[in-house]
Amino acid sequence: MSVLKSKININAAASKENYQKMMDLVAQLNKKYKEGSFQGDEKHITRARKRQKFLARERIELLLDRDSPFLELMPLAGMNNKNGFGAGGTSVSGIGLVHGKFCMINSNVGTRKGGSVDYATVFKGLRIGDITRECKLPTINLVESGGANLPDQAKIFNYGGEGFREITRRSELGITTIAVVFGNATAGGAYIPGMSDYSIFQKQAAKVFLAGPPLVKMATNEIATDEELGGAEMHSRESGVSDYLAEDELDAIRIAREIMEFVPETTPHLIPTEDIKTPLYHSDEILSVVPADIKTPFDVRELIMRITDGSEFSEFKAEYGSTMVCGWSKINGYPVGIIGNNGVIFSESANKGAQFIQLSNQKNIPLLFLQNTTGYMVGKEYERGGIIKNGAKLINAVSNSKVPSITLMIGSSFGAGNYGMNGRSFEPNFLFAYPNSKIGVMGSEQLAGVMEIIQKASNEAKGIPDNPEQTNMIKAMLVAEAESKSSAWHSTSELWDDGIIDPKETRNYLGFCLAVLYNQEIKGTNSYGVWRH
Template identity: 55%
Template structure:
């Protein structure tokens, strides 16, 4: 690469990162003028509560911050989720944002909290709910009520798995929201602030004729002294967070996996800053994923003479696979080298995935693929059965999978490279990423060919000029819907990240995965040979 090429790529990526920060800021500032009003009442914001809760100096990995992007709802979906270390214990933290419609839950809130619960379950994490919500967003109740019951189910099943659930109630927790503390293992309520009831005073009067007040009906003191629904009474928000930390400290929690010694690994041999120079402005242009790998994985040092041990380097060259360490964790890596997946790449991937399962090693998938190769030669060569072999291996693999979409992720290549439908433990995208059935130009071109053939069959002339408007519209729509913000808004990833943060983010994820032992698959489905 020339210096000019690197500078062009860096400038383009920095522009995307600046745009990313602007979009993420929308989630932080989603409450608008209500943030100031909330603070004037002596209350803390959701992110302030999280900052007090996690250990000083530790990282908080926020997940799905762009949920709801592009919808009618505020970016962030009125809830903050992420993984933080509390008293040395990695925990899933879910905090209602009361400055956004009183913390009311909308359809995107459900998607976000369900995904957070799934991450907690699969990685064996205790959960802490920082609760202050007016319940469901009533205008969208038809989209919330039926699936919303899953949240209660998740809480009770978590407890049954001996994954503790903690609820800290800072304000209103009404109607369905009352069951969050009601179904948690440990409950802390803030004096004169927490209000937990199935129905507020107006509804009680309407339903039963009884006249009552908030405190008698569902105040923190009542639940601490009378109903027993609260286990700890906090004098204020700071005290509530302090008590939550003490609860975690007494969980007798310990990792069940193997945690590497931090002194046993070295920083990457190549500077992660240079990741910004790698991604072409045109995703049709390939780049060498080894350059990215060597800026993400542990560098050479004692016990790690070679940062990346490539497997089958001369076979199936469009897919680069091999072994490495990341923050001391052994991993296998599959990275697209030239976009297209041929039969050789698919077979190589299937074998490599089996090997990773044989030695209980997590897998990292780095996407930049246009999908599996098409054409008469390749169909006759068995691309379908070989692609199916790779997807079979991905589907039945039992070791944890991590996915990062760096560039393109089109067609069945998204599936073979462990896209969201294949349940990766975590999936992140770079600002340069695009995911769709195929590229915008290709999809619009296919539609034009189909329309032209249809007209010919009917014996009608094809209006190429008239179809151009449709073609342009389709290209624009597909381009927009394949962008990372759009997909992240739909909660199809766990966050869009700065490429330079990839190593840190993956390090946190691997540490979380180590909460329980890793056991690879003993067998796979039938491979069509």
């Protein structure tokens, strides 16, 4: 493969200025990550310590193999929801290694609102379920939850059942789920251990029942204790809901690891055996070359050469459709097809991207989309040249592609460009964003300008005179609102991505995700439905 050479002087004043702006965004990200790692008020943590309980993140550390990486997913979900429980909700979720096997791990934060499930936590769980099924990952649920947050029940009840359904569907596919119950798992939450392939209950701590003592008293006039209704020993010796009775938390985690030892290995599509080449350029330089201001153009190859093995890239159709860069490379030894934007998508770019997706499916190579586009080109010339049908080819190829995919939002993601570049609605296996990225129907200034034109035409039709002062005020309000709602912070809060990442860590994230994707057979397709020509 050819080795890419940088054309940017990272010591130039503009590069240094951009580096500082990106560092400021990374500092904001780290601050928000720290807020998202909150595990409850000190009084709740102190109470847990007195009961000899570990915290949610500590349980994950004890469960994982020594020195295993842990890819935390959606750590800032619900961050901007004023009625929610804060960033990340009441669960910590991600992928790590247990007995050398990739596992999805969900740990309830029992010291935060009692582990009750709010709106963001429910939808975070549903997205985790999608990733788990697509990547065929065994799941280990570390359970300590008070169930649904009752003020949110009207919004989450109809969606919550999907999580239970997915446990049983994965079981039918032979994908293991283990539930380790350290505390409450009541009402609907009781079905998590009930539907899991394996359930482990901690003695004198697990409380698993459909209705607690107060509700039982009200419904049947029966008086019963927590232990009589749903204690670990009762479920282990009488009901059979529990498969293993653990003495304490450490014993429960030991049993979960023991089970994973005997869960069958998957058959990886590929395990790299060659020496891994590092990029020729330092990862810190990404902060110099990816613009903090998304209106500033840059060559996506400058990013590619800083994340691929040896900065190598076999480019496809280099002289055609120049605003779409396509080619094959390797990241941590894993082959990957890369599609990146160099601006607006023209007909030639769309056709090139569609053909490249076909070829990657033919080769059974996963795809990486680097999103930075204002969308498809508009105007009389381009409409007559078939931008709709050619753009539709790209969307068709993305929709029907069968190889796994990762999407990384590195700048603009506007209009149907989001769709053609494998946005959330096209179900990439993983989707991450840089803190500078923005997403929306169009840019904030374009949106405000369009609204201004529409309002002016409406006023003229009604005979209403122009009011420039009022128009400018409304325009400024629209720009501010659109900027806020298109930011990476809003996007990740709404679970439109799987997390915002520090650009310096791009290669680590992508390499880990590719290892997960290559852990099963990869098989592309030659079927794409009808295309207009």
